[in-house]
Amino acid sequence: MTDDALLDVRDLVVRHGDVTAVDHVSFTLAAGETLALNGPSGCGKSSTALAVLQLRRPDAGEVRFEGKELTTLTERELRPIRPRMQPVLQDPYGSLSPRRRVRDAVAEPLKVQGRWSADDGPARVAELLDRVGLDPSYGERRPHELSGGQCQRVGIARALASEPRLLVLDEPVSALDPSVRAGVLSLLADLQDDLGLGYLFICHDRAVVGHFADRSVEMREGRVISSWPPR
Numbered sequence: 001m002t003d004d005a006l007l008d009v010r011d012l013v014v015r016h017g018d019v020t021a022v023d024h025v026s027f028t029l030a031a032g033e034t035l036a037l038n039g040p041s042g043c044g045k046s047s048t049a050l051a052v053l054q055l056r057r058p059d060a061g062e063v064r065f066e067g068k069e070l071t072t073l074t075e076r077e078l079r080p081i082r083p084r085m086q087p088v089l090q091d092p093y094g095s096l097s098p099r100r101r102v103r104d105a106v107a108e109p110l111k112v113q114g115r116w117s118a119d120d121g122p123a124r125v126a127e128l129l130d131r132v133g134l135d136p137s138y139g140e141r142r143p144h145e146l147s148g149g150q151c152q153r154v155g156i157a158r159a160l161a162s163e164p165r166l167l168v169l170d171e172p173v174s175a176l177d178p179s180v181r182a183g184v185l186s187l188l189a190d191l192q193d194d195l196g197l198g199y200l201f202i203c204h205d206r207a208v209v210g211h212f213a214d215r216s217v218e219m220r221e222g223r224v225i226s227s228w229p230p231r
C-alpha cells in the first residue's frame, strides 16, 4: 500500500449474479494524476468505477481513499466522504434533469451539503460556470438548450461544486462530437493542473487514453491484463 496514494484499490471483486464483472483488480492513483481504465465493452470498467465510488458495494477487496478504507464504512460514515469523489458520466443530457435550469443543477450539491447561502450562493454558481468555460448567463438555460459539449461542462461544474479530490470520469467524451472532445479534455487537463485532482478515466478509445492519461490499465473479462507504463 502506498502512503501518498489518493486512491488505492486492492483485489476488488464485483459480482452480478453468476457474472464476475471485476475479478481481483488492483491499482493506485495519486493526486494530480490520470489513470485510465481501458478495455472492450463488458470488461468491467463501469463496475469498477461504481465500486470505487461505493455506489455499488464490492463483494470483496479494499478501496482506500485519502487513507481511509471505504468498504467497511456504513452509509452514514460515507456521507462526508462522498462529495470528495465525484462521477462524471458519459451521457451529458441523461445526468441532468431535463426540467431544471443549469443554475439549479449546479447549486444543488451546495444546498444538499449545507454550503449554500442566498448572499454568495449565486455568485459561486456563476464562478463554477465560468470555471468550465460557460458564460454565467447559461445558468438560465435548460439542458435541451445546450449542445452536448456544453452539457458535459455543466456536469463537470456540478461535480466541482462538491470540491472533490477525485473525479471518476466514465467515458466523458465518448458521446461527444469529435470536434468538441478536444475542448472538454483540455478543460479537464486545466482543472487538474489548477486543483490537483486525481482522475480515474474510463475510456475504450486507445488514442484518447494515449493522449490524455499518465498511466493506464487494460482490462479483459474483469481482470487487469496489462498496465502502461509497465510496472
Ligand SMILES: Nc1ncnc2c1ncn2[C@@H]1O[C@H](COP(=O)(O)OP(=O)(O)OP(=O)(O)O)[C@@H](O)[C@H]1O
Residues within 6 Å of the ligand: 016, 017, 019, 020, 021, 039, 040, 041, 042, 043, 044, 045, 046, 047, 048, 204
Ligand atoms: N447491473 C448488472 N446486472 C447484471 N450484469 C451486469 C450488470 N452490470 C454489468 N453487468 C455485467 O458485468 C460485466 C461487466 O460490465 P461493465 O458494464 O462493468 O463493463 P464495461 O467495461 O464498463 O462495459 P461498457 O464499456 O459496455 O460499459 C458484463 O458482462 C455486464 O453484462
